[in-house]
Amino acid sequence: xxxxxxxxxxxxxxxxxxxxxxxxxxxxxxxxxxxxxxxxxxxxxxxxxxxxxxxxxxxxxxxxxxxxxxxxxxxxxxxxxxxxxxxxxxxxxxxxxxxxxxxxxxxxxxxxxxxxxxxxxxxxxxxxxxxxxxxxxxxxxxxxxxxxxxxxxxxxxxxxxxxxxxxxxxxxxxxxxxxxxxxxxxxxxxxxxxxxxxxxxxxxxxxxxxxxxxxxxxxxxxxxxxxxxxxxxxxxxxxxxxxxxxxxxxxxxxxxxxxxxxxxxxxxxxxxxxxxxxxxxxxxxxxxxxxxxxxxxxxxxxxxxxxxxxxxxxxxxxxxxxxxxxxxxxxxxxxxxxx
Numbered sequence: 001x002x003x004x005x006x007x008x009x010x011x012x013x014x015x016x017x018x019x020x021x022x023x024x025x026x027x028x029x030x031x032x033x034x035x036x037x038x039x040x041x042x043x044x045x046x047x048x049x050x051x052x053x054x055x056x057x058x059x060x061x062x063x064x065x066x067x068x069x070x071x072x073x074x075x076x077x078x079x080x081x082x083x084x085x086x087x088x089x090x091x092x093x094x095x096x097x098x099x100x101x102x103x104x105x106x107x108x109x110x111x112x113x114x115x116x117x118x119x120x121x122x123x124x125x126x127x128x129x130x131x132x133x134x135x136x137x138x139x140x141x142x143x144x145x146x147x148x149x150x151x152x153x154x155x156x157x158x159x160x161x162x163x164x165x166x167x168x169x170x171x172x173x174x175x176x177x178x179x180x181x182x183x184x185x186x187x188x189x190x191x192x193x194x195x196x197x198x199x200x201x202x203x204x205x206x207x208x209x210x211x212x213x214x215x216x217x218x219x220x221x222x223x224x225x226x227x228x229x230x231x232x233x234x235x236x237x238x239x240x241x242x243x244x245x246x247x248x249x250x251x252x253x254x255x256x257x258x259x260x261x262x263x264x265x266x267x268x269x270x271x272x273x274x275x276x277x278x279x280x281x282x283x284x285x286x287x288x289x290x291x292x293x294x295x296x297x298x299x300x301x302x303x304x305x306x307x308x309x310x311x312x313x314x315x316x317x318x319x320x321x322x323x324x325x326x327x328x329x330x331x332x333x334x335x336x337x338x339x
Contacts, residue, residue: 027055032087033047033090046268048064050261074173094238095175106327109313116235121331135244139242139244141240142240142262143240145239148235150233153210153289154207154225154226171189171191180310180317190206198224213281
């Protein structure tokens with residue numbers, strides 16, 4: 001009996017060692033992926049799930065190492081780190097994507113896209129075009145994602161052009177699209193990194209932010225704002241992209257597996273992000289945030305300012321007029337037919 005127990009215990013020990021060794025197996029393809037998404041957010045959770053799934057399916061050959069919360073710096077810094085091989089993947093928003101492919105900035109021009117329906121239509125018609133552009137530039141686009149419609153949140157009510165002009169909004173370094181919009185409105189933004197926005201709100205260095213509802217709460221900015229202007233000025237989408245060098249070095253079946261896992265999990269995430277944004281609006285109201293409905297005249301003025309700043313970006317900053325005309329015509333036609 002005692003000998004049998006020893007044999008069983010030895011077997012269990014060997015199995016345990018084997019499992020632990022598999023868990024600690026050195027990956028053949030280790031993807032170090034940076035993201036500004038906070039740890040525990042929906043986007044971070046999706047990538048964590050994908051990492052576990054890929055590791056299990058490939059016996060540890062593919063592993064993801066996620067750097068959450070912007071610890072790798074802003075998106076321009078992340079691109080530089082990918083270039084030198086310090087990391088080999090990242091999540092990118094509109095701003096980061098145009099660091100790689102400048103004309104992608106057209107997608108984020110003011111009022112180009114305003115809703116999830118707009119986003120779905122753009123991806124269905126232009127997604128493959130952009131995916132090929134990024135592939136040619138050295139990046140494999142694994143999934144599209146979204147953070148949602150961008151609203152104005154402030155400590156003071158933004159219910160007029162004058163109110164926005166007198167506000168203290170932030171601007172991310174290098175964000176020429178927002179700068180063109182602020183210039184047209186004669187507003188002076190405060191240059192701040194994403195990681196410093198919360199502190200700057202608390203100290204009063206800034207008093208206005210632009211964000212989707214869920215992003216506002218996830219970044220903990222909501223505790224420092226009192227008003228929301230209920231008019232989407234643009235739509236923030238995103239991607240997960242990795243360096244071609246490591247992705248293309250994998251066997252074709254691993255490439256297909258990784259692409260499928262990212263696509264499936266982020267498609268599954270899409271309704272959750274949209275639901276989270278809606279729920280977040282309700283949470284903000286419970287926090288006492290007052291929602292301001294803008295007048296038709298102010299909406300008309302926002303549209304006018306958006307067109308003027310877009311024209312300036314094309315004529316002075318060199319964005320593609322052909323791409324702008326194609327996207328603008330496509331989105332205007334879609335919204336018109338939807339009514």
